[in-house]
Amino acid sequence: MITHLVFDGVADGPMGVALDIVGTAARVVRAGLVTLPQGRLAPRQRVVSVDGEPVRTAAGRTLAVDGALGLRGLGPGDVLVLPGLGMATPPELAAALERPDIVRGVEWVARAAAKGVLVAASCSATFVLAAARVLDGRRATTTWWLGPVFTQRFPRVSLRSDRMVVESGGVFTAGSAFAHADLMLAILAHTLSPSVAHTVARYLVLDERESQARYMVLDHLGSSDPVIRQLESFVTSNLERQSTIHEMARATATSPRTLARRVAKGLGMTPQQFAQRLRVAQAVHLLETTQHPVDEVAARVGYADPAAFRRVFRRETGETPRARRTRSTLREAGAR
Structure with a gap:
């Protein structure tokens, strides 16, 4: 099960792209276009919030969810992924990390990781993983313009802000908002097979990018x-x-x-x-x-x-x- 955990302010585009990527993966598997390794099944997904209530996206739209986040039934083989928080500046991000819903989310992420759930995040949501201490001693990336703030706030994390996606110790992080697509493809390659990720990328015309350094503005x-x-x-x-x-x-x-x-x-x-x-x-x-x-x-x-x-x-x-x-x-x- 791939569970998308969303908060108020979630970025609209990456959330939609993530749902499309996982949905396309399920369709290509069920259509027999890709053969999975023995014992692996077509992916399933759901969208949750910490309290089960709809959230307001960055564009001001209401996003319905499938329920509240719960860890019952989740364990190794499952994925908890956080799309970007929709925060563009360090002050906005600092304020967001103090919000009660995100504080609860940090607690849930820590508990999920302790149960062996694969946790992942892109853009500013990588700060939630770092706050949950699941990145301590690991490599990670984040959106490039927040790199210095991330380094100051989480010195125990080895930041690679030039990379699009970083996997370290079973935890996945990705850079700026639309690197969420790269993140989801990396998760599919890891949990299902690389051929699934390549097939989905081809069907959705998603280019495979390794670096976000080309997008940096000094x-x-x-x-x-x-x-x-x-x-x-x-x-x-x-x-x-x-x-x-x-x-x-x-x-x-x-x-x-x-x-x-x-x-x-x-x-x-x-x-x-x-x-x-x-x-x-x-x-x-x-x-x-x-x-x-x-x-x-x-x-x-x-x-x-x-x-x-x-x-x-x-x-x-x-x-x-x-x-x-x-x-x-x-x-x-x-x-x-």
């Missing part, structure tokens, strides 16, 4: 910390060469250890990773606005080895430099 990763602003200014003024941690520390009037601590607290990454993000962002700009060869772009952002640049670019954006340029060209042609 302005959103900014910080009120003046040290981070000084670091950004230093790196962007010296993009043509790689800077050491000692050079970055001198430019920000800090020690390497203090700089690392400030950047980790403000951005959830190391100074070197931040510098790398800034270089990749400039590379994206050059690829989209000039016709410079990829090797020249690499040199302009501090990579003497074009192969190393390509590896870093692919890791950070989820695509090759050539693919990024092609996609940009096609987008501009379509706009004309």
Whole structure:
């Protein structure tokens, strides 16, 4: 059984997509389009709230539910999944985590995980899993613009905010709202079979994305910390060469250890990773606005080895430099 736990403010789109994905999986299995491993059945699903009452979605619509969340009959093999809370800013999220219904939800998630239920969440709902302590000592992801807040609030979790979906110790997390589709496909692959997930993705024309780094806007990763602003200014003024941690520390009037601590607290990454993000962002700009060869772009952002640049670019954006340029060209042609 796949149980979708929803709260007031739930994001409309991801909830609908999740229901479609599981429903399509059930139909393709029953139609004999995919053969499941022995002992596994077509998925069933339900939507619940903590009290069994309908919830109000982020778009202001009333979402009926199938009942109240209960753990009787749930155990290993069952899934409890939380779509995003519909919170766009850290203050909204902090207030939501104090709401009585979400506090109860945190308790239910902890109890479900203790019974061996597979728990999963996307976007801001990953904060509920973290609050339930089921992510302690594990890797996880969340929506990228809330990454620094997540890291500050839950230091026991190893955050990978560049990833679309992360599975760690049987707990699944996903990034921004529509990464909920990726989350549901990952759950189907894990609980049924990869062929089911691939078939559903093909029928619903869902692309398989590994990274949300390509969607990151560096302005959103900014910080009120003046040290981070000084670091950004230093790196962007010296993009043509790689800077050491000692050079970055001198430019920000800090020690390497203090700089690392400030950047980790403000951005959830190391100074070197931040510098790398800034270089990749400039590379994206050059690829989209000039016709410079990829090797020249690499040199302009501090990579003497074009192969190393390509590896870093692919890791950070989820695509090759050539693919990024092609996609940009096609987008501009379509706009004309």
